Amino acid sequence: MLINSDQRQPGSGILYVVATPIGNLADISQRALETLASVDWIAAEDTRHTKPLLQHFAIQQTLFSLHEHNEAERSEQLLVKLLAGENGALVSDAGTPLINDPGFVLVKKLRQAGVAVVPIPGPSAxxxxxxxxxxxxxxxxxxxxxxxxxxxxxxxxxxxxxxxxxxxxxxxxxxxxxxxxxxxxxxxxxxxxxxxxxxxxxxxxxxxxxxxxxxxxxxxxxxxxxxxxxxxxxxAQLQQEERASSEFDPWINAMLQQNLPVKQISEVISLALSVKKKQVYQRVLELKDAAFE
Missing domain, CATH: 3.30.950.10 (Tetrapyrrole methylase, C-terminal domain)
Structure with a gap:
């Protein structure tokens, strides 16, 4: 199922996914404050954690809890509100929502329904x-x-x-x-x-x-x-370096004999063996230099 954010459900509102401070309240962005103050409601992982944050910035808002135990049911309720044209915000206890915090069920459901989901970036541990x-x-x-x-x-x-x-x-x-x-x-x-x-x-x-x-x-x-x-x-950096010297050399030497460019050799081996191209590139240069000594 293709989901395109440009194809929005007519008349629906927006859910803003708002990052909040992980400790220092001064880290909250101006955009986050303006968003939290302007929406119709806020869905919070724990309203007891979110209330002091809003009070600190003199923001009065309707709060709904959204946590791992009620996310499925609450997501249905919030979807109805957003389809009716309301705007909402999603916050976690601290940091960026969905990063080890609730919100995945809600965001996926809204995107599938054609409701706009807009991230407001900020702190992340x-x-x-x-x-x-x-x-x-x-x-x-x-x-x-x-x-x-x-x-x-x-x-x-x-x-x-x-x-x-x-x-x-x-x-x-x-x-x-x-x-x-x-x-x-x-x-x-x-x-x-x-x-x-x-x-x-x-x-x-x-x-x-x-x-x-x-x-x-x-x-x-x-x-x-x-x-x-x-x-x-x-x-596992050391393991990868050991593998480079012991396993890549036959590949590299064979391609050097065909006069292939260093960049092309690096790209082919990197793709074939799932290793970093930069590491292979350095080894190709070493073997090429040695061949001309």
């Missing part, structure tokens, strides 16, 4: 943490919260061993020490890890180093285990 972590961000994989039980958690982590993208997880304070121990067991002591907590708040903290170092730091500083955590794990 994933992006905020990555921007200051010092880990590669050209490719990252957001995994949300890991399973609560250690055996299931380790199984999920083991499936990610060969992932070359930076891995991003959310974790709660009462489980983070166990999760750090499982990361160490599965990925080994040397893989780099960055941990962010209390993002945008007074006691914001970033701790980075090897998995061994970070694990030892938090195990020894249990007083720092407060607030919500973002764990960012380096991808």
């Amino acid at each position: 994933v992006i905020t943490a990555l921007s200051a972590a010092g880990l590669p961000t050209d490719s990252f994989r957001y995994m949300g919260f890991l399973p609560a039980r250690s055996n299931k958690r380790k199984l999920e982590l083991q499936a990610l061993l060969e992932t070359t993208a930076t891995l991003v997880f959310y974790e709660s304070p009462h489980r983070v020490l166990d999760t750090l121990s499982d990361l160490l067991e599965v990925f080994g002591a040397e893989r780099e890890l960055a941990v962010a907590r209390e993002l945008t708040k007074q006691y914001e903290q970033f701790v980075s180093g090897s998995l061994q170092e970070v694990n030892e730091f938090f195990q020894a500083n249990s007083g720092k285990v407060r607030g919500e955590f973002v764990l960012m794990l380096q991808g």
